[in-house]
Amino acid sequence: MTVLDVQDIAKSFTLHLRGGLTLPVVAGVSFEVAAGECVALGGPSGAGKSSILKMIYGNYRTDAGRILIDDGAAVIDVASASPREILALRATTLGYVSQFLRVIPRVAALDIVAEPLRARGIDTTEANARASAMLKRLNLPERLWHLPPATFSGGEQQRVNIARGFIADTRLLLLDEPTASLDGANRDAVIGLIRDKRAAGTALVGIFHDDEVRDAVADRTLDVRAFAAA
Amino acid sequence: MSEAIATERTAYNFAYLDEQTKRAIRRAILKAIAIPGYQVPFASREMPMPRGWGTGGVQVTAAIIGPDDVLKVIDQGADDTTNAVAIRGFFTRVANVATTTRTVEATIIQTRHRVPETPLNADQILVYQVPIPEPLRFLEPRETETRKLHALADYGTMHVKLYEDIAHFGEIATTYAYPVTVDGRYVMDPSPIPKFDNPKLDDCPALQLFGAGREKRIYAVPPHTRVVSLDFEDHPFAPQRFTEPCALCGATGVFLDEVILDDRGGRMFVCSDTDFCNGRQAAGHRGRLAGNPIESGEGADV
Amino acid sequence: MCEEPLLIAEGLTKFYGARLGCRDVSFTLHAGEVLAVVGESGSGKSTLLGLLSTELAPSAGHVRYSMRDGSLRDLAELSEPERRLLLRTDWGFVRQSPEAGLRMAVSAGANVGERLMAVGWRHYGNIRGAAADWLGRVEIAADRIDDSPKSFSGGMRQRLQIARNLVTAPRLVFMDEPTGGLDVSVQARLLDLIRSLVADLGLAVVIVTHDLAVARLLSHRIMVMKEGCVIEEGLTDQVLDDPQAAYTQLLVSSVLQS
Known part of the structure; x- marks a missing residue:
């Protein structure tokens, strides 16, 4: 199709x-x-x-x-x-993942990632749970989840952005x-995400x-x- | 006939104003009665006293007074203050009318700051001297806008001031010129009477006329009109209450003035309505300090 | 996609005597949409806001609005009581200068409560409760409720103005340079607050700004005005990332890269 x-x-x-x-x-x-x-x-x-x-x-x-x-x-x-x-x-x-995160002041990483789910009407608890799982899969340290990404390194910001881009189901x-300047482990994680999307x-x-x-x-x-x- | 006498004696037309002016003011009064609480503009005249000394009330009185009327003038409830004496003297001279200090004898009562304690009747007219007639002035300095607000009955913001009172003082601290709704339509400033007197405006058998000379406005509350003080559901309107009775006549449930007796903090509370107090004393009522050598029994000057 | 628009502007034109304010502006706005009107001073964007909000009468054109009862009304034909009710219930107007949008002589709580009293609230406790709730939502400490806005900083005043406008749950809010004149750090906080309130409440907004970063952060769509005319409009990121008109390209290229 x-x-x-x-x-x-x-x-x-x-x-x-x-x-x-x-x-x-x-x-x-x-x-x-x-x-x-x-x-x-x-x-x-x-x-x-x-x-x-x-x-x-x-x-x-x-x-x-x-x-x-x-x-x-x-x-x-x-x-x-x-x-x-x-x-x-x-x-x-329609979803779009670039390597650059457009940082919104004062919004925590977890909320940035969960936002596309909430916009689709998924309740906050489930959206946050799925966002957490996504950030874990991309190896973003848990201590960063509740901080706004403005002060994160480039690679950390990129992973927040990828998590946000991949979290919702789009056709x-x-x-x-998406993998530019990611290290091997994270690159493999993104490959896994892409394959999952394809399979879905x-x-x-x-x-x-x-x-x-x-x-x-x-x-x-x-x-x-x-x-x-x- | 008596008009001719007055003219001859004083070189003024009866009641000072010329007949055309009186007609114009009467028309304004009739319109004010027809639209209870609505401020009718009128061409306020120069009077032989400064604006702010009650020229609005004086013009209204001059327009309605007749030779058979009996005039009482009170200022802060008292008949013997400078302003009251001067206005009473004025009408004695220019209209040659009888005057009185007794509420029950008067047909016209011109007042500043009080409504008499003695209930008024249908044969009496109460004329208020009003300094600032516009109740919305606190919120809106533009006259064009306040007139529009009245026209649209757009009064929600009147409660902002009452809200501020409760927020800052825990209660509605406005004690004078407390705004009222007249006949369910216009919000009106009842002139600087204490809110204690507000309930007397409601369903009053006497006609109440309000004249603002400087601001050139006349408004009215016709007899037996509903007059409701603004309030909140959880902070209902409450008139002032006094804990002790009048020191001279022992009256309770009346508006009292504080009188300083000496330099050592001595004071007493007495009726602000001197006629009412004198009447009770004459009928044998005695308060705590009545007969005290400090007091003459003539009531308190304030 | 087929729902009715909230507001429809058709051929809006305003002349001040011989001088042009704005010419032939047409657009539709749906519930929840944020439209940024950008352009430099004198481009006609504030005139347009005045026409939309009925503060100015158009020389030509119409504004139609979908009232709460579902009827579509020409704003020029509203009676004065209807217009006033609309302005203080279903609409908000956040002005650049908080002093112009607030009552500086009364407390913060009364500023927020005023609209409620104007629409008939007569229970002090409820009014105060709603005011306290809204102060919290705009991040003003509860113990400032009885303070005068004169004692507030510029950013706080602007947040108070927002609370005062949103307390009646309007569907459409006009904003005229809401972050103008504020320090950059204060601006960021205010923008974030506006962004989240607009999203949470599903507000439709027409925001006038000369700051393209503000437009990018807040708006879905953008209209670029120059000399009273709309010279380019479209999706915000499209207009800013792929500007077509020469003037828009100049505006975009004038922004410092962060």
């Missing part, structure tokens, strides 16, 4: 502050991802891998083409959806270098700089150089 159907999308940036200079990024991008499938985006830096992920998430606008996501009840085109539809999609169907999960039927699209991780989780790799814009 196809969860994500990308049809002929294109993206360029117009830099008005540089005299209207246009930077083409990608064009003619088309691929499908089925439930339970993990597709890796490959290619060198600057090829547009992150831009494709951000277009799928609705974070970047799409100049042309369609990005169809099946949320279980309807198929929504992210490229033309209203902000409200994209927010609803993110709240139920489609986008991964933007989640469709995944990811960027993995680490070939070992990619080989461990991806069903196939899509070389983004094929979509280089003219």
Whole structure:
């Protein structure tokens, strides 16, 4: 069953502050991802891998083409959806994990991780229990759980972010270098999380700089150089 | 006829104001009676006394007084204070009316700060001198806005002041000019009478008129109108209570003034309504200090 | 997705004489949505807030609002009592200057309790209880309930203003630069408080700010205004991460990276 159907999308940036200079990024991008499938985006830096992920998430606008996501009840085109539809999609169907945590002042790590569950109506006790299990799996020391992550190390913040990204059940999960700069043990933990998601039927699209991780989780790799814009 | 006599003797029209002015004020009074508690603007005149000395009350009295009326004027409950004596003298001169200090004999009672202890009757009119007629002024300095609040009966914020009293003093500490709702509609400042007198406004058989000369407003409580003091469910309105009776006439359940007797802390509490106190003494009632050589028995000056 | 919008603005235009305040602004706002209106001083964002909140009368256009009884009403056609009731029950307005939004002459408790008294609460104990509860929710110590806001710091005053607005459980709150003029550390605390209250209570908010970081933290959607017109709008992260208009790109590039 196809969860994500990308049809002929294109993206360029117009830099008005540089005299209207246009930077083409990608064009003619088309691929499908089925439930339970993990597709890796490959290619060198600057090829547009992150831009494709951000277009799928609705974070970047799409100049042309369609990005169809099946949320279980309807198929929504992210490229033309209203902000409200994209927010609803993110709240139920579409997840995104980057390596950077956007820290919210004064909110404890455990609450940051549990928040997507509470937003889905799961009561605080269960949400916290699942958040605790997730943080334990990612080897975040328990003494940090009730502290706001602003003072955490980069690696600790990254694991809080991964825990938050993986905790909820989404039909489609986008991964933007989730294992960058993680040590071996934590990298293996993330590989385990990705495999669990796949087994549960989640469709995944990811960027993995680490070939070992990619080989461990991806069903196939899509070389983004094929979509280089003219 | 007597109007002509008055004019001849004083070179003023009867009751000082010209007839056109009196008509204008009477129209304002009629409107005020028709809309109980509503402040009717009127063209307040210069009077031969400073604003703030009761010119609002004086103009109302001048507009309603007739040659057969008997006038009583009280200030802080007393008939013999400067202001009361001056206003009584004024009307004696410009209207040649009879005056009295006895509540029961008066047809018009002009007052500042008190409602007489003796119950009023349907043949009497009580005229209040009002310094600040606007009960919402505490919360809202803009006249345009207070008029809008009255028009919309938007009075919820009146309770903010009462809330503040309870928060700071444990009770509603407002003791004078305690706001009331008239006839279930307008919130009114009953003028600076003690809240002790508020219950007397309710269902009163006499017509009550309020004149604010400086602020140019007239308002009224018609006879037998419902007048309710604002309060909270769990802090109901309560008038002041006095623990001891009047030192001169022994009356209880009346409003008392404190009188200092000497430099050693000696004091007594006596009726603020001098006419009421004198009447009781004349009827043989005696308080703790009555007949005491310090006191003349004429009542207390305050 | 098919639920009715809370507020619909259509072609809102305001001229001050010959000078343009804002022109042809249209949008819809749903329950629980936070819309940030960004732009520099004079861009028309405060005029827009004034039009939405009925403090200003539009030169053209309409604002419709879904009342608590479910009816959709043109705000210009509300009677004055209806308008006032709306302002003090279903709406809140948090102003940049707490002195403009508070009664500085009465205690913190009375400031919070005022709206309750205005809608007919007449039990002192209940009013005080609700005020104490709200002071707690905005992190003001219970023993400050009888203190004047004059004795409060700027951040505390702003939190008090928020409590005063939220005590009647409004569905829509207007905020005009709520963190303006506060120290950075105080700002952070206030923003976090606003963020959690908005999420917990499911408030719809229209927030005017020139601070893109505030917009990013609080809002779902953003409208960029320049010279009275909306020049770009959309999902907050999309507008900030992939700005299209030249002016938006300039605004975004002017933010210091943290």
